[in-house]
Amino acid sequence: MNILAIIFMSAGLFFLVVAAIGVVRLPDVFSRSHAVSLTDSLGAFLMLIGVAFHEGLDTNTLKILVVLVLLYILNPVIAHATIRAALRSGLKPWKKENL
Amino acid sequence: MVTRSRPISSEFLFLKTITLFVFWVLFSASFEWVHLGLGLIFSFAVAWLNSGHSPFVPRFRLWLRIFLYIPWLFYEIIRSSLHLSKLILHPALPIDPHLISVESKLHHHAAVVLLGNSITLTPGTITAEVDRNNLIVHAIDKVSGADIVSKQIELKIADIFKDEKPDL
Numbered sequence: 001m002n003i004l005a006i007i008f009m010s011a012g013l014f015f016l017v018v019a020a021i022g023v024v025r026l027p028d029v030f031s032r033s034h035a036v037s038l039t040d041s042l043g044a045f046l047m048l049i050g051v052a053f054h055e056g057l058d059t060n061t062l063k064i065l066v067v068l069v070l071l072y073i074l075n076p077v078i079a080h081a082t083i084r085a086a087l088r089s090g091l092k093p094w095k096k097e098n099l
Numbered sequence: 100m101v102t103r104s105r106p107i108s109s110e111f112l113f114l115k116t117i118t119l120f121v122f123w124v125l126f127s128a129s130f131e132w133v134h135l136g137l138g139l140i141f142s143f144a145v146a147w148l149n150s151g152h153s154p155f156v157p158r159f160r161l162w163l164r165i166f167l168y169i170p171w172l173f174y175e176i177i178r179s180s181l182h183l184s185k186l187i188l189h190p191a192l193p194i195d196p197h198l199i200s201v202e203s204k205l206h207h208h209a210a211v212v213l214l215g216n217s218i219t220l221t222p223g224t225i226t227a228e229v230d231r232n233n234l235i236v237h238a239i240d241k242v243s244g245a246d247i248v249s250k251q252i253e254l255k256i257a258d259i260f261k262d263e264k265p266d267l
Contacts, residue, residue: 093237
């Protein structure tokens with residue numbers, strides 16, 4: 001049980017670190033939000049699965065499951081809202097040619 | 100004073116109360132009479148306050164199909180997460196961000212919502228603007244964008260909604 005927890009948490013941690021690196025390296029708000037969505041869709045997911053294994057099977061697992069479902073419904077909404085606001089405020093996406 | 104647009108249907112109220120009560124019991128994990136009683140009272144109160152919102156339409160076939168669609172979407176999420184991780188960790192940062200305009204052939208509000216959410220949930224592509232069934236998608240490189248252009252997500256969703264009545 002604990003080995004599974006460690007495996008899942010390490011995998012989650014890998015994606016969280018990659019996402020953090022991405023936020024620093026990528027050029028503008030549009031591409032950075034891609035890195036952020038990596039955190040949400042896989043980093044947090046693997047982390048929560050790891051926590052669920054660590055906790056064992058009880059009501060806490062169920063609460064984690066509810067958190068997961070909410071995460072997957074709410075995150076696209078937030079990412080979309082950010083990007084739409086950026087686009088509507090007239091921000092031009094970074095292009096390769098601008099280098 | 101609460102004004103109601105439609106009369107409360109009692110079976111709707113009953114179903115909502117039961118659903119909320121089940122969640123209450125699962126989360127509180129306590130079977131004392133005081134807690135159960137309080138839970139029942141609050142479940143009923145919340146169900147009653149929310150009963151004016153939407154009519155209860157059981158669409159189990161649709162929900163089953165959406166449920167079966169989730170594993171496939173999850174596979175796509177893992178695939179594109181690995182691709183995006185590779186891009187970010189690549190020393191040369193070989194990204195090519197561009198906007199794609201897609202016109203979908205979906206005829207349901209819910210289907211367009213599902214498509215937009217699926218695109219945003221897949222790392223590497225984000226829905227930037229939605230107008231009826233025209234979507235503007237921001238993709239981080241040509242490979243991520245190719246999934247949008249090839250419309251494989253849209254075809255899956257069109258298949259889910261093929262037996263529903265169009266409302267768009």
